[in-house]
Amino acid sequence: MNRPVGIEAMNVFGGMAYLDVRELCDHRGLDMPRFENLLMQEKTVALPYEDPVTFAVNAAKPVVDSLTAEERGRIEMVVTCTESGIDFGKSLSTYLHRYLDLPSNCRLFEIKQACYSGSAGLQMAVNFVLSQTSPGGKALVVTTDISRFALADANAVQEWAYSEPSSGAGAVAMLVSDTPHILQIDPGAYGNHAFEVMDTCRPGPDTEAGDADLSLMAYLDCCAGAYDDYARRVDGVDFRDTFSQLCFHTPFGGMVKGAHRHLMRKLYKAKPAEIAEDFETRLGPSLAYGKRVGNTAGGSVFVALAGTIDAIDLSEPQRIGLFSYGSGCCSEFFSGVVGPDGAERLKSMGISKALDDRYRLSIADYEKLLSGDAVVRFGTKDAELDHDIIPGAWPVAGKGDRLVLDTVAGYHRNYIWV
Amino acid sequence: MDSDQIVEIIIAEIRETVPELAEQAIGRDDSMADLGVDSIERSEIILAAMEQLGLKIPMVQLHGPRNIGELADLLLAKSSG
Numbered sequence: 001m002n003r004p005v006g007i008e009a010m011n012v013f014g015g016m017a018y019l020d021v022r023e024l025c026d027h028r029g030l031d032m033p034r035f036e037n038l039l040m041q042e043k044t045v046a047l048p049y050e051d052p053v054t055f056a057v058n059a060a061k062p063v064v065d066s067l068t069a070e071e072r073g074r075i076e077m078v079v080t081c082t083e084s085g086i087d088f089g090k091s092l093s094t095y096l097h098r099y100l101d102l103p104s105n106c107r108l109f110e111i112k113q114a115c116y117s118g119s120a121g122l123q124m125a126v127n128f129v130l131s132q133t134s135p136g137g138k139a140l141v142v143t144t145d146i147s148r149f150a151l152a153d154a155n156a157v158q159e160w161a162y163s164e165p166s167s168g169a170g171a172v173a174m175l176v177s178d179t180p181h182i183l184q185i186d187p188g189a190y191g192n193h194a195f196e197v198m199d200t201c202r203p204g205p206d207t208e209a210g211d212a213d214l215s216l217m218a219y220l221d222c223c224a225g226a227y228d229d230y231a232r233r234v235d236g237v238d239f240r241d242t243f244s245q246l247c248f249h250t251p252f253g254g255m256v257k258g259a260h261r262h263l264m265r266k267l268y269k270a271k272p273a274e275i276a277e278d279f280e281t282r283l284g285p286s287l288a289y290g291k292r293v294g295n296t297a298g299g300s301v302f303v304a305l306a307g308t309i310d311a312i313d314l315s316e317p318q319r320i321g322l323f324s325y326g327s328g329c330c331s332e333f334f335s336g337v338v339g340p341d342g343a344e345r346l347k348s349m350g351i352s353k354a355l356d357d358r359y360r361l362s363i364a365d366y367e368k369l370l371s372g373d374a375v376v377r378f379g380t381k382d383a384e385l386d387h388d389i390i391p392g393a394w395p396v397a398g399k400g401d402r403l404v405l406d407t408v409a410g411y412h413r414n415y416i417w418v
Numbered sequence: 419m420d421s422d423q424i425v426e427i428i429i430a431e432i433r434e435t436v437p438e439l440a441e442q443a444i445g446r447d448d449s450m451a452d453l454g455v456d457s458i459e460r461s462e463i464i465l466a467a468m469e470q471l472g473l474k475i476p477m478v479q480l481h482g483p484r485n486i487g488e489l490a491d492l493l494l495a496k497s498s499g
Contacts, residue, residue: 037458162457197478212457217477220461258458262465 005129005187006180006336007122008138009066011349012306013059013171014293015044016402017359017393019366021165021294027363030162039253039287043168043294045361046146047393048374049385049404050169052084053095053413056144057403060173062349064100064140067175075175077107077128077139081117081298083202084145085110086378086413096142099403099415114200115249116326117298118143118172119334125176126185136178143299144171148206148375162212166252168294172302182342183305183320190334191229193222200327205378215327216255222331223248223259223323224266230333239267243321243335245312246282247304250290256283259323285311292355298326306351314343359393376408383408394418419497422446424467424490431466435459446487464489471497 021040046055064072080092091110096102113120118141125139147167174182199218200210231237248256260279264270270278288307290296296303301324308320317339325331361369369375369390376383384407387394395402398418406416425446433440436455444453450460464480467489475496483489 031454037456195476195478211481213460214478214481216457216461217481220465221476221478254456254458258461261462265465265469 002187003130003132004178004180004184005126006176006185007174007182008177008179009063009175010182010302010306010346011059011063011173012289012299012303012351013055013173014289014351014355015046015050015055015169015358016395017047017361017365017390018042018044018292018355019361019363023363024165024366028164030165037254037257038166039257039291040166040294041291043165044170044292044296044358045366045369046148046169048369048376048389049387049406050146051376051405051413052080052082052086052092052144052146052171053099054403054405054415055146055169055171056080056092056096056142056173057099057415059144059171060096060100060140060142061401061403063173063175064102071138073103074136074138074177075102075140076105076134076137077125078102078109079121079124079139079141080110081112081121081141081143082110082145083112083114083117083297085112087411092144095413095415096140100140102140113330114326114328115251115295115297115300116324116330116332118300118302119322119324119332120330121298122174122176122302123190123332123334125174126187129176129178130187138175138177141174141176142171143296143302145169145297145299147208147295147297163208163210166295167208168296170293170296170299170303172296172299172306174302180336181345182309183336183338185334185336186234186319189230189234190332191226191231191233192330192332193225193229194330197327197329199329206375210327215251216258218327218329219249219251219255219325219331220259220262222325222329223263223333226323226331226333227263230335239263239321240278242319244282244318245285245308245320246323247286247301247308247320248283248323249301249325250287250304251295251300253287253291256287289351289355306346309338309343309346310351314338314340316340359390361390361393365390365393376405380408381411419471419494421487421490421494424471424493425486427470428463428467428486428490431463431470435463435466444486446490447485449485467493473497
């Protein structure tokens with residue numbers, strides 16, 4: 001019955017350029033007296049020739065390239081998880097299938113539920129493997145989200161307020177199979193909490209809207225509710241002792257801190273000093289990459305997972321508790337075990353190095369991108385991308401392993417390797 | 419318990435959560451955001467007030483008040499019903 005299942009291989013792609021968040025806040029005149037509490041440092045900014053497809057493919061390529069031809073031939077499902085889709089009908093997975101050169105006997109589709117999408121995709125893949133309808137089959141789950149703050153007039157800037165510094169971009173690729181080297185999922189150990197609420201949304205192709213207070217409240221309700229449901233299913237679980245590390249959906253670190261405090265008070269009436277120490281120990285490592293890319297929406301909880309695996313000592317296997325929340329809203333608390341082998345495999349992806357290698361945008365660069373002229377909007381029929389828009393960001397010494405958008409012809413996006 | 423007593427509870431929690439406001443005059447017409455209390459701190463203050471009132475309801479039901487007085491009125495209504 002307890003057949004192994006989980007994440008076999010994993011990679012995070014944090015884009016080609018980033019902005020210093022403190023610099024942005026100073027530039028916007030955002031009064032943030034306790035800025036440090038928010039636990040934000042950098043945010044990835046998608047360049048005009050980076051879109052959800054390039055992010056997803058660039059995350060997945062090292063994972064797929066590390067497989068033998070036979071293993072690659074067992075990828076039988078590609079699930080793209082996103083709230084940044086580029087077409088109402090054609091899924092992003094079709095582009096992934098082409099540029100990753102995957103087998104033709106493959107299920108391709110895209111799923112959406114705000115920032116919960118990645119966990120939804122992972123659970124679908126886990127259940128595909130557990131069902132044994134195709135023994136030995138693998139599923140590629142890729143989260144990919146970008147925030148675009150285009151059409152920057154003064155009103156828009158006012159309206160974005162604090163969502164601008166926290167919104168990032170990034171993709172996470174996860175190969176799910178019955179050989180879970182990175183994270184062995186605890187099958188059947190999960191809890192959900194969901195209800196209808198209008199906290200944040202993407203009501204138009206290039207717009208985001210929301211209410212930060214309501215979203216925070218829904219997140220806190222869900223964190224407690226999903227954990228309660230997990231505890232209902234899993235005998236003898238203790239939030240403090242069962243999980244040696246925790247990874248939460250991270251809009252920004254401060255929100256995770258608030259949710260952790262809420263749980264520790266609710267479950268144990270814990271005092272501030274104990275809460276602070278526990279946060280540093282069990283959640284501090286999870287912020288390693290999130291504070292460098294910003295909120296990556298569907299992938300955020302897995303960006304946290306990658307940060308934890310790369311940051312902690314994994315000479316012994318550790319159980320990790322994961323909490324995923326997506327506005328609107330749906331949430332899940334689930335868990336898995338990571339060991340020394342997983343740590344070594346993830347390190348081989350060089351996630352931290354790739355983040356270091358991103359181009360640092362100046363405020364002038366960023367403002368130029370915000371003016372929006374170069375952005376390929378939803379529904380664009382024809383376009384030719386200006387690869388020189390930010391000269392320093394273009395990879396002049398590229399090894400032909402990074403995908404960028406080149407043209408759009410008759411709605412069809414054409415990409416090139418650079 | 420009346421609305422003014424709940425206002426006092428909220429103000430005490432504000433001062434506890436944001437020590438910078440310890441000396442500041444705060445009244446029921448003030449909004450926490452205008453006082454410089456950030457969204458994470460606001461949620462902490464509301465949770466602490468709920469705890470003191472023994473109120474166990476989803477937080478999203480407490481969304482909407484524009485100032486401390488309105489929040490107190492809503493907490494009172496939820497407590498009694």
